[in-house]
Amino acid sequence: SAVISQKPSRDICQRGTSLTIQCQVDSQVTMMFWYRQQPGQSLTLIATANQGSEATYESGFVIDKFPISRPNLTFSTLTVSNMSPEDSSIYLCSVAPGANEQFFGPGTRLTVL
Amino acid sequence: EDQVTQSPEALRLQEGESSSLNCSYTVSGLRGLFWYRQDPGKGPEFLFTLYSAGEEKEKERLKATLTKKESFLHITAPKPEDSATYLCAVQVSTGNQFYFGTGTSLTVIP
Numbered sequence: 001s002a003v004i005s006q007k008p009s010r011d012i013c014q015r016g017t018s019l020t021i022q023c024q025v026d027s028q029v030t031m032m033f034w035y036r037q038q039p040g041q042s043l044t045l046i047a048t049a050n051q052g053s054e055a056t057y058e059s060g061f062v063i064d065k066f067p068i069s070r071p072n073l074t075f076s077t078l079t080v081s082n083m084s085p086e087d088s089s090i091y092l093c094s095v096a097p098g099a100n101e102q103f104f105g106p107g108t109r110l111t112v113l
Numbered sequence: 114e115d116q117v118t119q120s121p122e123a124l125r126l127q128e129g130e131s132s133s134l135n136c137s138y139t140v141s142g143l144r145g146l147f148w149y150r151q152d153p154g155k156g157p158e159f160l161f162t163l164y165s166a167g168e169e170k171e172k173e174r175l176k177a178t179l180t181k182k183e184s185f186l187h188i189t190a191p192k193p194e195d196s197a198t199y200l201c202a203v204q205v206s207t208g209n210q211f212y213f214g215t216g217t218s219l220t221v222i223p
Contacts, residue, residue: 004156033211042200042215043157092156100145100164100204102211104156 002027002095004105012111013083020079021108023093028073030096034066037090037107046091049076083112115140117203119214126221129190134199134217137183142206146184148177149200151216157200160186191221 003026013019023032034046046066047055055068069077080087090107097103116139126132138146145164149157161170163179170177174195176187186199198216205212 001159043202043213045210094156100162101159102147102202102204103159104149107154107156109154 002029002097002103004093004095004103006091006093006105006108008108009106010109010111012113014113015084017083018079018081019083019110020077021091021093023076023078023105025074025095027097030073032070032076033094033096033102034068034076034078035092035094035104037092039089043092046078080110083110085112088112115203115205115212117201117212117214119199119201119217121217122215123218124220126188126191126219128192128221128223131187131189131191133188134186134219135183136186136201136214138201138203138212139182140203140205140212144204144206146179147202147204147211148175148184148186149202151198151200160199188219191219193221193223195219196221 005024007022032049035043037043045058046061047057049055049068049070051070051073067079088111090109092104092107094102094104118137120135145162147162148160151157161177166181168179174189178185198218200216202211202213
C-alpha cells in the first residue's frame with residue numbers, strides 16, 4: 001500500500017484566482033493520477049502524471065487550466081487556474097504502485113465563490 | 114464506449130439485513146475490477162480487486178464476486194459502521210485508465 005497526503009485539505013477561493021494542490025507519497029511511485037469528484041458524481045480522471053515526462057490529459061481537460069508538476073517520484077502538484085464556481089469540487093490524487101492497484105489521498109475540497 | 118454503472122444509487126438497510134450492490138460494466142477488455150469504500154470528506158479506500166469471471170474475495174462482512182458483465186458486493190449482517198459510499202472501477206486492458214461508477218450510498222440503521 002501507499003500513504004498519501006494532500007495539501008490543503010480544503011480551501012475557499014475567489015473567482016479568477018489559482019490554487020495549487022500538493023500531493024505527497026510515502027514511497028516512490030512511477031504513476032500518479034489526478035481526479036476530480038464533483039458533488040454527487042463519480043471520479044473523473046483529469047490527467048496522469050509520470051515523473052520525467054509531460055502529464056497526459058484526458059478529454060475535456062487542458063494543461064493551461066490544470067498545469068501539473070511531477071518533480072520526483074514522491075511528489076506532484078495540480079494547479080487549478082483562473083477558477084470559476086464550476087471548478088468547485090473535490091480534487092484527489094492517487095498512485096498505482098503496482099500494475100493492478102490504486103490508492104487515493106484524502107482529497108482537497110475546493111469551493112470557488 | 115467503456116462504461117461502468119452501479120445500482121442502486123442509494124440503499125438503506127436495517128442492521129443485520131444482508132443485501133447486494135451491483136456494478137455492471139461494458140469495456141473493450143478488462144484488466145481488473147476494483148471496489149472502494151468512501152466515507153464523507155475522505156478519499157476512496159481500497160477494498161478488493163477482481164481479475165477474472167468466477168473470482169470471489171472476502172473481507173469481514175463484505176464479499177465481492179465477478180462475472181463477465183458485472184460484479185456484486187455482498188454485505189452480510191451489516192453494521193452501522195458499514196455506512197459509506199461504495200464505488201466500483203474498472204481498469205481496461207488497453208491502458209492504465211480506471212473508469213469509476215457513480216457509487217452506491219449505503220446507510221445501515223441501528
